[in-house]
Amino acid sequence: MTWELRRATPADVDAIMLLETSIFVNDAWSTAMMARDVADPSCYYLVAFPPDEPQRIVAYAGLLAPRGAIEGDIQTIAVHPESRGHGLGRTLVQTLVAEARKRGAREVFLEVRADNPAAHGLYRSLGFEDVGVRKGYYQPDNVDAIVMRLEIPAPAAKLAEDRP
Template identity: 70%
Template sequence: MTWQLRRAHEADLEAIMHLETITFVHDAWSPTMMARDLGDPACFYLVAFPPDEPSAVEGYAGLLAPRGAVEGDIQTIAVAESARGRGLGRTLMQALINEARKRGARLIFLEVRADNPGAQRLYERLGFIEVGVRRGYYQPDNVDAIVMRLDIPELESMLVETS
């Protein structure tokens, strides 16, 4: 399956919130919080959809990385259950990492639920390392957050030489 990615806009709020509330049942962001990030120039949000179906949002992800800042933060990422296991999460994460690099960030942080080993594996495969734990971070479930960091590789080091 292939997806198209585009920058999320306020018009995507309803589709994003639908996915947000079914993915993060107990700790979903409010529409007000999400709308604030969508309109913030320091943030970069993407939506993913099947080609030719731009209103069928199957995933979204958001980055907070003010231009020129050394650090960025993955704010959120969600993939519809029907689209999981097919590389969409990786695609969204790579797009956010690339955007953070363009904005000048050299480090990216994120929090992931301690009870979400699938997401932890994805982040580890992308090069994130565990740097701490926030006890009881996710409420009302009282689930710990694992804090992870990625040292963003220079673009040149990611290119593969061909002979």
């Protein structure tokens, strides 16, 4: 399977919300919350779609990382069930981390449902570490959130200096 990624726009919010409400049935964000974040310059939201169907959003992910802040937060990520298991979630997270680095972040946080071992395993495989638990964070299901952190190393490459 192949997909293309692009930055989300306000025109994508309805398609994002179709996924949001079907995947996060009991704790979906409101349309107003999603629209606010998609339009916020401190946020960076991506959508994924099949190359030949740009209107069919199969995944989205969002980052809150104001330019110059040392921390970023992956706000949300969702992949349609039919598109799971092919590396799309991994690609979305890696792209958000790269954007956080460009914006100056040195660490990225996220929360994952304690009852979602697949997502937890994905984040661990990408280098995120468990740093805490938020009891009953996901409501109304009363499911704990595992708080995870990824330290972003400073870029290793430096500009070549003028040589004599």
